[in-house]
Structure formats: C-alpha cells, structure tokens
Amino acid sequence: MKTNFIEELKWRGMLHDVMPGTEELLNKGVVTGYIGFDPTADSLGVGNMVQIMTLLHFQQAGHKPIALVGGATGMVGDPSGKSLERNLLSEETLNHNLNCQQKQLEKFLDFNTLDNAAQIVNNYDWFKQFSFLEFIRDVGKYLTVNYMLAKDSVKNRLENGMSFTEFSYQLVQGYDFYYLWKNKGVMLQMGGSDQWGNIVTGSELIRKKEGGESFALTTPLIKKADGTKFGKSESGNVWLDRNKTSPYKFYQFWLNASDEDAKTYIRIFTLFTREQIEAIELEQAAAKHTRVLQKALAKDITIRVHSESDYNAAIEASEILFGKGTAESLQKLLEEDFLSVFEGVEQYKLLIEILNDGIALVDLLTDKTTIFPSKGEARKMIQGGGVSINKQKIEDVNFQLTTSHLLNNKYMLVQKGKKNYSLVVF
RNA sequence: GGGGAGAUAGCCAAGUGGCCAACGGCAACAGACUGUAAAUCUGUCCUCUUCGGAGUUCGAAGGUUCGAAUCCUUCUCUCCCCA
Numbered sequence: 221m222k223t224n225f226i227e228e229l230k231w232r233g234m235l236h237d238v239m240p241g242t243e244e245l246l247n248k249g250v251v252t253g254y255i256g257f258d259p260t261a262d263s264l265g266v267g268n269m270v271q272i273m274t275l276l277h278f279q280q281a282g283h284k285p286i287a288l289v290g291g292a293t294g295m296v297g298d299p300s301g302k303s304l305e306r307n308l309l310s311e312e313t314l315n316h317n318l319n320c321q322q323k324q325l326e327k328f329l330d331f332n333t334l335d336n337a338a339q340i341v342n343n344y345d346w347f348k349q350f351s352f353l354e355f356i357r358d359v360g361k362y363l364t365v366n367y368m369l370a371k372d373s374v375k376n377r378l379e380n381g382m383s384f385t386e387f388s389y390q391l392v393q394g395y396d397f398y399y400l401w402k403n404k405g406v407m408l409q410m411g412g413s414d415q416w417g418n419i420v421t422g423s424e425l426i427r428k429k430e431g432g433e434s435f436a437l438t439t440p441l442i443k444k445a446d447g448t449k450f451g452k453s454e455s456g457n458v459w460l461d462r463n464k465t466s467p468y469k470f471y472q473f474w475l476n477a478s479d480e481d482a483k484t485y486i487r488i489f490t491l492f493t494r495e496q497i498e499a500i501e502l503e504q505a506a507a508k509h510t511r512v513l514q515k516a517l518a519k520d521i522t523i524r525v526h527s528e529s530d531y532n533a534a535i536e537a538s539e540i541l542f543g544k545g546t547a548e549s550l551q552k553l554l555e556e557d558f559l560s561v562f563e564g565v566e567q568y569k570l571l572i573e574i575l576n577d578g579i580a581l582v583d584l585l586t587d588k589t590t591i592f593p594s595k596g597e598a599r600k601m602i603q604g605g606g607v608s609i610n611k612q613k614i615e616d617v618n619f620q621l622t623t624s625h626l627l628n629n630k631y632m633l634v635q636k637g638k639k640n641y642s643l644v645v646f
Numbered sequence: 647g648g649g650g651a652g653a654u655a656g657c658c659a660a661g662u663g664g665c666c667a668a669c670g671g672c673a674a675c676a677g678a679c680u681g682u683a684a685a686u687c688u689g690u691c692c693u694c695u696u697c698g699g700a701g702u703u704c705g706a707a708g709g710u711u712c713g714a715a716u717c718c719u720u721c722u723c724u725c726c727c728c729a
Contacts, residue, residue: 445684446684448673472682475682476682476683477683478683478684479681479683479684480683480684481683482683508681508683509680509681509683510681511681511682511683514681514682514683538682541682542682594693594694594695595694595695595696596693596694596695596697597690599695599697600676600689600690600691601675601676601690603689603690604675604676604677604689604690605676605677605678605689606675606676606677607676617697636676637675637676637677638676638677638682639682
C-alpha cells in the first residue's frame with residue numbers, strides 16, 4: 221500500500237520546510253526526487269540515516285528516489301554550517317569514501333522494483349568533463365553574486381573569510397539539481413534543513429536557465445533533548461560501518477537513548493506505523509523501567525543496518541554485561557560462547573605468562589593494553605571506583621592480577637565506567 | 647588614514663608583579679541514586695608521575711625583575727568608532 225509522503229513525514233516529525241506546490245506535485249503522480257550525500261568519511265553515520273529514511277519513505281510512497289554521492293561536490297567542500305574553511309580531501313580518499321558510502325546506500329533502498337527502483341548517481345560523472353570556462357558561462361552567468369552572498373552559509377563566513385572555492389559550492393550543487401532535472405526528470409530535491417539554501421539555488425538555476433519548475437523539501441536537524449548533537453557516543457561518531465562501530469556498540473547507542481529522544485527517534489529511524497509506535501509508547505508509560513521503547517527502536521534499526529544475528533549477539537552480550545546475573549552469569553558462560561558473545565567488544569590479546577608472577581592492574585590497563593592512556597589516569601579512575609574486573613569493582617590502586625582472575629582460564633573482562641567493556645584474551 | 651578595545655586551557659570567561667597550573671560557568675569523563683533514562687548530588691578535568699613531585703602553558707619573539715598571564719619593546723591577528 222502506498223503512503224502519502226508528506227503526511228508520513230509530518231507525523232514522523234521529519235518535515236521542516238516545503239516549497240509551495242510540492243505536495244500537489246507529489247499527489248499528481250510518480251515523482252523522481254534526490255538527496256545528496258557528502259563523502260567526507262568512508263562510512264555514513266547515524267546522522268545520515270535521516271536522509272536515507274527520507275528516501276525510503278519517498279520510495280514507499282510510490283516515488284522514485286535517487287541517492288547522489290558527491291564525487292564533485294566533495295572536492296569543493298560545503299560551507300553550510302561550517303565556521304571555518306575546510307581542508308580539501310585528496311582524490312584517493314574521496315574515491316574510497318564514495319565507494320564505501322555507495323555500498324551502504326545500496327543496502328537500504330530497493331533497486332529492483334520495476335516502476336520506481338532507486339538509483340545511485342555520482343555528480344563527478346557530469347562534472348569531470350565540465351571546464352571552468354564552460355561552467356562560469358553556463359552556470360555562473362545565471363546567478364548574481366548578490367544572490368549568492370545573501371545565503372546564510374556565506375553570510376556567516378564573511379567576517380572570518382571564505383575561499384572562492386567554498387563560495388562556489390552552491391553553484392556546483394545547484395548545477396546538480398539542474399542536471400538531474402534536465403536529464404533524469406528530477407523534480408524534487410530533499411535534504412537536511414541546512415541544505416535549504418543550496419537547494420533553492422538549484423531551483424533558481426532551473427528557473428533562470430530554462431524557466432523550469434522544481435521543488436524542495438527539507439528535514440529538521442536532529443538534536444537531542446538536552447540540546448547536544450545527535451549521533452555521537454562517548455567514543456565518538458556512531459557509524460553504519462561495522463568495522464568502525466560494532467553492531468554491539470551500535471545497538472547500545474540506540475538503547476541508551478533517553479525516553480524523550482527515543483520517542484523522536486522511533487518515528488524517524490524505524491518504519492513502525494503510527495499505531496504501533498503509540499502502542500509501544502503506552503506500554504513504556506505503564507512500565508518505564510522496561511524501556512520497551514528503546515528496545516524496540518534499537519532492535520529495529522540494528523536489524524536493518526546490520527542483521528538479525530548481529531542483533532541477537534548484541535542482545536546476548538548486553539544481557540551478560542548489564543543483566544542481573546552479573547558475575548555469576550559471566551562464570552557460567554561457556555568457552556565457545558565467550559568469543560562470539562563479546563565479538564563487538566574491544567579486545568586485546570596477551571601472553572598468559574605475564575600473569576604467572578602477577579601483574580599490577582595499572583600496568584595491564586596502560587602498558588599491556590591501551591584501555592587507559594596513562595598510569596595517572598588509570599589510577600585516578602580506579603580510585604574513583606570506575607574500574608571493574610569481571611564485574612567486580614576494584615578500588616585498590618596496587619591491585620595485582622593473577623591467573624586466578626581468569627574466566628575459563630583465558631579471559632578477563634575489564635570494565636571502564638559503567639558502559640565501556642574490554643575483553644583481554646590470554 | 648585617525649582613534650579605541652582585545653587575544654587566557656575543548657568553549658565562554660576571571661585574573662593586571664609572588665598566595666597562579668591560573669576563580670567561575672558550559673561541555674566531557676567517573677561515582678552515588680535509578681530504568682544501561684532524565685533530573686540531582688559528589689569527584690576528575692594541561693601532560694607525565696614511583697602520588698612525594700616533575701615538566702610545559704596565558705597570541706608570537708625578545709627584554710626588565712630574585713620572581714611575569716600580569717611591566718617594557720617589536721611583531722601577528724581580531725573587533726569597534728571616525729574618515
């Protein structure tokens with residue numbers, strides 16, 4: 221069954237701004253729309269999930285989504301939301317990032333349905349042959365500097381300076397829209413609210429150059445309830461790439477969402493229906509401690525980004541690490557299960573010999589592993605009650621570890637704080 | 647071109663000769679409480695440390711002094727006002 225795209229985005233809280241006439245256009249028939257992705261990293265992060273979901277809803281509403289990877293725009297650097305000039309990425313890095321992101325995108329959209337299959341394009345394909353002179357004649361001529369200067373992304377930078385390169389960015393992205401409009405019948409560009417200016421430039425170009433019509437729609441920037449940035453955990457950005465953020469950590473990220481945030485997230489990042497979500501919320505309200513909301517959210521998104529078995533493994537590890545049984549359940553864990561359960565947990569391999577005469581805990585944490593960057597810091601954390609071995613808190617700074625602290629004669633579970641685990645394998 | 651203000655740790659921001667590794671706030675990290683939530687309270691928060699200390703900071707470089715973030719000189723950058 222096809223959904224109404226705009227309605228869908230509205231109730232999910234994913235609609236920030238729409239150009240007039242967009243809804244009418246979407247109601248008339250199948251529309252081709254696109255969203256651009258910036259290849260600044262070799263993986264997409266959870267922040268990009270908003271745009272991926274937007275495309276997915278777009279497709280489910282019967283429209284044709286195009287994901288654009290910015291091989292060309294990435295070479296220039298989008299000044300939107302940046303207070304400083306960005307460093308240019310090398311071409312190799314860019315290509316690598318592009319390939320990685322493309323693979324991730326392919327996972328979420330349906331590229332095989334006949335009528336509105338998704339598509340991926342790279343704007344480098346139409347920019348590589350475009351000479352500078354051609355560009356300033358064919359594109360630059362249609363937009364005034366006055367117009368370009370009025371953009372927030374430019375205005376905010378006038379005091380501190382901005383290179384011509386970044387200044388031109390909006391033209392490059394604007395031309396993408398024009399190109400896709402002209403050659404692929406794209407009528408709509410979508411993106412985060414910070415992209416509004418760039419999107420409108422494209423529309424303006426289409427209008428000035430060909431008198432054509434085009435439309436735009438943006439999604440709100442997601443912030444956490446406490447006003448901090450979304451998409452970061454203590455250990456940094458949360459990535460979709462399992463090598464950069466393990467499925468276990470990914471699952472934990474969502475599970476740790478605050479109640480307030482979880483309500484926002486479940487609408488944006490899952491495909492649950494309105495009724496389903498409201499039911500889950502009721503359940504949560506009745507029994508807050510069960511955290512069904514976070515669990516449903518984390519489950520759905522972990523399975524879609526990774527897999528069912530990754531999800532199960534994450535659950536299993538989470539239950540052992542955070543469950544009631546604590547020390548006992550650890551002891552009971554079978555040898556063969558040990559590694560698979562802790563697959564997503566940071567691991568260190570050491571020689572068992574170092575335990576023969578005992579080793580100071582502090583040395584293990586710093587010299588033998590990189591769990592702590594310095595002895596002073598490790599000591600402070602131990603004194604503060606922030607270190608546990610096999611779920612048992614250690615508060616003695618001079619604590620010695622021996623083979624008696626091994627689980628299954630092989631493993632030692634080191635805990636830094638409440639949520640950071642490392643497994644040392646001997 | 648003329649006049650004025652300023653540059654302090656991740657950010658904001660005190661400090662204007664020794665008591666300054668530098669008040670305070672935010673962010674971050676940890677502990678308690680709890681529901682792996684929020685709020686609250688507590689601790690840590692330049693680097694290293696055998697926890698006794700040691701080393702390196704206050705835009706940059708020189709200088710004065712027993713002693714400088716604080717005084718002097720030069721330089722760099724930012725902001726404001728006048729033209």
